Amino acid sequence: MPVDISLNVNGKAVSAQVEDRTLLVELLRENLRLTGTHVGCDTSQCGACVVHVDGRSVKACTMLARQAQGAAVTTIEGLAEDGKLHPMQEAFRENHGLQCGFCTPGMVMSALDLVARNPDPSGAEVREWLEGNLCRCTGYHNIVKSILAGANAMRGGS
Amino acid sequence: MYAFNYHRPETLEAASAALAAAADGQVLAGGQTLIPTLKQRLANPSDVIDLGGIAGLGGVRREGDAIVVGAMTRHAEVASSAEVRNAIPALAALADCIGDPQVRNAGTIGGSIANADPAADYPAAVVGLGATVRTGRRTIAGDDFFTGLFETALEEGEIVLSVSFPVPRRAAYAKFPNPASRYAVVGVMVAETASGVRVAVTGAGGHAFRVGAMESALGASFTPEAIRDVAVSPDGLNEDIHASAEYRAHLVGVMARRAVAAAAGG
């Protein structure tokens, strides 16, 4: 039996009807049509579904929608402002940090959690942090480069 | 996923009552094991009781000579807690090597030890540091908590509230991680405590176990050399696609020596 839940997604109050077993990622993609959050594996291993819940990066495929009742959720759609890409998104574009782009939303959301904790990470720290984000295309090198450039831009560097 | 009824009680009493009333109830903590299990239809509970709404089950505090970690404390909180890093850096380091950042942002210590995966990291700390597990009904010594493969001393409906880790003189955890999952192929916690040296192994057997011969050798001399000739038998150790029993037995020695070197040096 569907129940009503309410939460904040990308700064807006939303409510939706979900089943008890609905996953957060299903709520985002199917009810709210925020399809930027991807499902790569559905077995909690790839990180394509990473979003922020109350400021922490988590796998949206490994959380029930009802667990997010009252929470503040940020998805990849919540980053750009007034049509201008977030510096981390811009860095991925500039540094060829994506090929097919399937892993990219999760990479960006994961990277932003890292930079929130550690504004000036080393390349090794970025690689270690990406343990839970798999990419089938790039070989990671340009993803790491993008995240370092994004972190630099967020610190106000050029 | 099969359908179930979701509950989010705000008190422990309400959670226990919901569990008792359910035909087949299961508590939900960080969901990092339970939700994948439900998605694979390997479990079919009638009711899922989320502990996330109960205040006071999370957080780290110092109590005398022990660090007490609430059941709902996430791995990332243990890893970054100043209290834990000061008193038991080995425990913070152990929490920091569990899975990946997103697993550490959701998974909890209570869920990890209740699940008792033979390759999980926390069991090495619970046994190796001589911890005590407090539940809604009693306290259970760390040595008696893990009883088999995914088996614990917890009774039907018993909820873990916290784990109390006595502060050791020195300790270190060394882990040989599976390169894909990060679970321990073998992990060893070595601790020098007020009541002697403890050596606890996870990943190698059905559940975490102590190595008495290493403990007495290290009691005499806390050096990697002291345990160089202590052989661990592969009999009864885990054997799977990741490693043979012989390899795991060998890794117990290697990881134990690394842990001793780290504890003695730090």
Ligand SMILES: Cc1cc2nc3c(=O)[nH]c(=O)nc-3n(C[C@H](O)[C@H](O)[C@H](O)COP(=O)(O)OP(=O)(O)OC[C@H]3O[C@@H](n4cnc5c(N)ncnc54)[C@H](O)[C@@H]3O)c2cc1C
């Ligand atoms: C990709 C991935 C990699 C991982 N790598 C590692 C690793 O390297 N090392 C490692 O140790 N673990 C690893 N894990 C497991 C992770 O640590 C889980 O968080 C942990 O095993 C379960 O904790 P949870 O809070 O998520 O519990 P849940 O999944 O919510 O619950 C697990 C079980 O415990 C029961 N339970 C939960 N809380 C309580 C309680 N307070 N009292 C009684 N019963 C309770 C539940 O009913 C359920 O049966 C990994 C998981 C994933 C998805």
Ligand code: FES
């Ligand atoms: S879809 Fe969530 S981790 Fe892969």
Ligand code: FES
């Ligand atoms: S760019 Fe294709 S999976 Fe990463």
